[in-house]
Amino acid sequence: MATKAEIEAIKSRLSIVDVVQSYVPLRKAGKNLQALCPFHSEKSPSFMVNPTLNIYKCFGCGESGDIFSFVQKIENCSFGEALELLASKAGIHLSYQKKDQAADDRRAQLFSLNKAAAELFHSLLLQSPSGQKAREYVQKRAISPEMQKQFLLGYAPDSWDTLLRHCTQKGYSLSTLEQIGLVVKSESGERHYDRFRDRLMFPVFDQRDRVCGFSGRALSEDHSGGKYINSPESELFHKSELLYGLNFAQGAIRLEGEAILVEGNVDVITLHQAGIASVVAPLGTALTTSQLRLVKRQATRIFLAFDGDSAGMKATVRSLALAENEGLDVRIIQLPEGKDPDAFVREGLDLWTQAKSSALPVIEYQLETVYRSHDLTSSLGKSNAAAAVLSLIAPLGSPVSRMFYLEKAARRLSTPLETLMEGSGKTGMVQSVQSRPSVKPASPADPTEIEFLRLVLAHPYLLKRLSDVESSWFDLVDTRAVFDALRSEALQGFKSEDFYAKLPRIQQDILAGAVFAWQGSRESELSADEEYAAVVNRLEFKAIRRELQKVEKAVQDSEADDDTRPLTDLLNHQQSLKIRLSKLDHMAEEKEN
Numbered sequence: 012m013a014t015k016a017e018i019e020a021i022k023s024r025l026s027i028v029d030v031v032q033s034y035v036p037l038r039k040a041g042k043n044l045q046a047l048c049p050f051h052s053e054k055s056p057s058f059m060v061n062p063t064l065n066i067y068k069c070f071g072c073g074e075s076g077d078i079f080s081f082v083q084k085i086e087n088c089s090f091g092e093a094l095e096l097l098a099s100k101a102g103i104h105l106s107y108q109k110k111d112q113a114a115d116d117r118r119a120q121l122f123s124l125n126k127a128a129a130e131l132f133h134s135l136l137l138q139s140p141s142g143q144k145a146r147e148y149v150q151k152r153a154i155s156p157e158m159q160k161q162f163l164l165g166y167a168p169d170s171w172d173t174l175l176r177h178c179t180q181k182g183y184s185l186s187t188l189e190q191i192g193l194v195v196k197s198e199s200g201e202r203h204y205d206r207f208r209d210r211l212m213f214p215v216f217d218q219r220d221r222v223c224g225f226s227g228r229a230l231s232e233d234h235s236g237g238k239y240i241n242s243p244e245s246e247l248f249h250k251s252e253l254l255y256g257l258n259f260a261q262g263a264i265r266l267e268g269e270a271i272l273v274e275g276n277v278d279v280i281t282l283h284q285a286g287i288a289s290v291v292a293p294l295g296t297a298l299t300t301s302q303l304r305l306v307k308r309q310a311t312r313i314f315l316a317f318d319g320d321s322a323g324m325k326a327t328v329r330s331l332a333l334a335e336n337e338g339l340d341v342r343i344i345q346l347p348e349g350k351d352p353d354a355f356v357r358e359g360l361d362l363w364t365q366a367k368s369s370a371l372p373v374i375e376y377q378l379e380t381v382y383r384s385h386d387l388t389s390s391l392g393k394s395n396a397a398a399a400v401l402s403l404i405a406p407l408g409s410p411v412s413r414m415f416y417l418e419k420a421a422r423r424l425s426t427p428l429e430t431l432m433e434g435s436g437k438t439g440m441v442q443s444v445q446s447r448p449s450v451k452p453a454s455p456a457d458p459t460e461i462e463f464l465r466l467v468l469a470h471p472y473l474l475k476r477l478s479d480v481e482s483s484w485f486d487l488v489d490t491r492a493v494f495d496a497l498r499s500e501a502l503q504g505f506k507s508e509d510f511y512a513k514l515p516r517i518q519q520d521i522l523a524g525a526v527f528a529w530q531g532s533r534e535s536e537l538s539a540d541e542e543y544a545a546v547v548n549r550l551e552f553k554a555i556r557r558e559l560q561k562v563e564k565a566v567q568d569s570e571a572d573d574d575t576r577p578l579t580d581l582l583n584h585q586q587s588l589k590i591r592l593s594k595l596d597h598m599a600e601e602k603e604n
């Protein structure tokens with residue numbers, strides 16, 4: 012890991028403005044800068060950058076952070092990769108990079124071995140006599156030469172050592188070949204042989220176009236192993252964290268904000284060929300959370316286009332229901348029975364477009380499936396369908412959508428809603444409606460307190476005057492904490508770039524809310540000094556008024572008691588507060604005149 016000093020050095024050399032500007036053009040907007048958000052599609056800019064705190068925030072999609080999170084998000088890379096990218100931009104050499112050089116070299120070696128294998132397979136597909144069967148298959152699926160080249164399709168011949176000999180001749184060691192699963196050791200341990208034999212080879216790329224591993228499709232019926240086999244898990248290949256085709260699809264996914272999930276590798280390729288680029292496939296697994304996350308970084312909507320009969324469909328629908336709970340809009344494209352997207356697209360792009368535009372939300376798709384698979388004319392079929400429908404509707408998060416689908420189901424099953432609802436008690440739906448705790452909205456920040464923070468951050472020289480202000484004047488505990496942090500930071504010579512990062516999340520939000528609060532408020536005609544005096548005045552005024560209310564309450568309470576001494580103190584205190592309050596009032600009035 013990079014040292015703290017290195018991270019700080021990068022932050023102090025690179026401003027958020029420079030970093031963002033190298034991706035999207037920024038326009039000045041008061042003390043901030045604004046742009047069209049690179050993370051969601053919009054027509055008027057809601058993406059804001061604040062140079063004082065070195066942060067950005069999008070008021071459209073909610074993305075926010077510093078230079079590191081910006082690069083991570085826009086480059087779609089890890090923190091480590093963002094760090095390296097920004098370090099080189101800042102001209103800072105990271106100390107750890109030297110130490111990990113050996114590990115990097117080893118990984119680079121593994122990637123280059125995979126690439127050499129992919130290139131061998133590719134040339135065998137195009138030219139070798141033994142590749143005839145594979146060529147016929149590719150032709151039958153009508154995969155164009157351009158697509159074969161782009162996806163680097165290949166053929167692993169029906170031989171025990173073609174790849175092994177090719178790679179060892181090129182100087183790769185047997186253990187390296189074994190490490191990424193290109194060769195397998197025989198049970199006796201005396202012999203090594205090629206893992207992929209007589210298979211059409213699909214190299215699996217990562218998002219940086221490096222070959223991580225392979226997916227191989229059997230070409231003969233009497234193959235050993237499955238119809239598809241993948242590279243085993245290795246340092247480079249983590250099946251559950253890769254999506255086939257993502258490297259070719261990510262640009263389109265980001266642009267369109269949506270991704271299409273298909274089941275087969277060939278579907279990915281033929282959809283690309285038809286001009287539909289935002290398409291990926293899980294590698295023969297039900298969709299995993301990690302795979303979902305890869306797409307979620309760039310898309311807000313996912314379309315699922317699986318062959319409705321396929322085994323993978325059910326499991327995937329289940330994991331997509333989870334995705335929906337995470338706020339992704341998931342829709343299911345209904346393909347004619349027994350058709351995969353590949354076959355469907357061939358019948359015409361219009362049909363595809365039409366099917367996509369009438370894609371169903373997951374819950375509606377699941378309900379449809381229930382209705383279709385039960386005989387709704389028989390009493391047993393109807394009551395089974397009702398039970399299945401209720402078990403699908405019960406877990407829905409919103410009571411409104413539960414009622415919406417219940418009413419729909421009642422019509423569909425021609426059963427009175429009340430009768431259906433009786434059954435819903437048994438599935439726990441009624442309880443879940445009642446026991447769901449209502450979420451209390453967070454108390455809104457006080458506008459004067461936010462205005463104060465906005466002002467001092469817009470004019471950092473005011474930070475020197477924070478000693479004029481009492482911490483207790485801030486009513487809300489989190490705003491007060493932000494103020495305290497700001498004041499102690501100011502004493503040590505305010506360094507905005509790490510100040511923000513050190514705060515807890517809720518305080519970061521307050522601060523971001525404050526610096527971007529200019530939105531909608533017009534520029535003041537007062538000077539910064541005048542504004543500062545006015546807002547400090549108002550802060551104290553409000554604080555004293557609150558204190559006075561408390562004292563008045565205490566006076567009332569203690570008048571009920573007999574003990575008079577504390578009452579005298581209270582009354583004195585009340586009097587002095589009143590004097591201070593009227594003074595503040597007077598000062599404010601003077602300023603207004």
Ligand SMILES: [Zn+2]
Pocket residue numbers: 048049050051058069070071072073074
């Ligand atoms: Zn946005």
